Amino acid sequence: YFSGRAALRILLSALHIPTGSLVAIQGFTCAAVALPIVSMGLKPLYIDINQDDFSMNIDDLKRKYTENVTVLILQHSFGIVPSKRDEIIRFCKDHHIFLIEDLAHGYIPHSLQSPPDTLNYCALLSFGRSKLLSSVFGSAVLTPNKALSDVLENAQKELPDAPKSLVYRCLLYKMLLPTIKYTYP
Helix, strand or coil, X not given: CCCHHHHHHHHHHHCCCCCCCEEEEECCCCHHHHHHHHHCCCEEEEECECCCCCCECHHHHHHHCCCCEEEEEEECHHHCCCCCHHHHHHHHHHCCCEEEEECXXXXXXXXXCXXXXXXXXXXXXXXXXXXXXXXXXXXXXXXXXHHHHHHHHHHHHCCCCCCHHHHHHHHHHHHHHHHHHHCCC
């Protein structure tokens, strides 16, 4: 997809979540996470973070949880694997919450493996300028759920092609980057 924000919006649309449902996200995040949620008629439920890994606090999640939470976005802030990742995965399984692991800031290889015994899962990668894997723009959704994968693939096919001028500017940016960085004080 063109951006992580676009991928998240298309993913939320593909999940057919009822309007007004809650999407649990951590309080320390960027607008690019909350805006697609709001644009889909869903409500972000902000969860406090841990001081050690800047990721979602499981105790605050348990306090704020209601049956209206249908999706949880587990962010790997600064590429740090959340210290309570396994507990949060178990919580999502126990409460039938769809889990999205946001790997936009980075990841370690094992975090690309879906949790065992779940189809209610996907990983979201972002390839923007400031990301670990940069191609200037772009993103990907990875899921073991074949039905969801098919829906996402069909949605992607319906998207318009990027204008050639945009593709050219993206490619040009990568070539000019060394010169741009050299001019910084």
